[in-house]
Amino acid sequence: DTEVTQTPKHLVMGMTNKKSLKCEQHMGHRAMYWYKQKAKKPPELMFVYSYEKLSINESVPSRFSPECPNSSLLNLHLHALQPEDSALYLCASSQDRWLAGAEQYFGPGTRLTVT
Amino acid sequence: GNSVTQMEGPVTLSEEAFLTINCTYTATGYPSLFWYVQYPGEGLQLLLKATKADDKGSNKGFEATYRKETTSFHLEKGSVQVSDSAVYFCALRGTYKYIFGTGTRLKVLA
16 A cells, blocks of 8 residues: 545635644655645645654744654644645655655645635 | 756647656765656656666656766656646655656647
8 A cells, every 4th residue: 555645635724723634654654744835836845754753844834833643644733824825735755764765655635725 | 955957848749749858956976866747636646766877767658767977867758648648747865855846747639
């Protein structure tokens, strides 16, 4: 099974709402990633978790809060977002953050619209 | 720093035409190289990869060869189909993260 699942598929939220995105993989991968992708652009790295610990934060605003409850799950908590945060949020996993040649497996993404 | 440069799109081809999408990279050391494909409304799917110089990655009729001397990893397919219409991203694995090119949109006409 090489699947990464993400829920929800679509999310519309107001600027005062709190919501969460969920990502799950059962490949035994120990590295998990959050990316943000705007239309017609490549994915931009937000966070990397390695062995359930936050390894990289690419200077993401604090209104985005990641969480890795266990090795299979990755959440992204959203609070007080801005309209410019509307984008496709992609989760990915790889076998190990440090393993040369390890490819990433991506989920289908959550399409987020902030109103 | 590490970077990936892809040819500008969109690329429009007729069915059964030959495809080349150029990708060059700048990196220290010997990074692993990847091609990902993204269909409309979906996430990225790994298409192929190469982990060392002269390696050829191949999948579903697509091929790319890791050329260290020209720092290139061009994607090719001998005969494209309408179903190949998508955005293609070249990527490298840098020191601590993956670096993506800007993507090349391919449109194949029947």
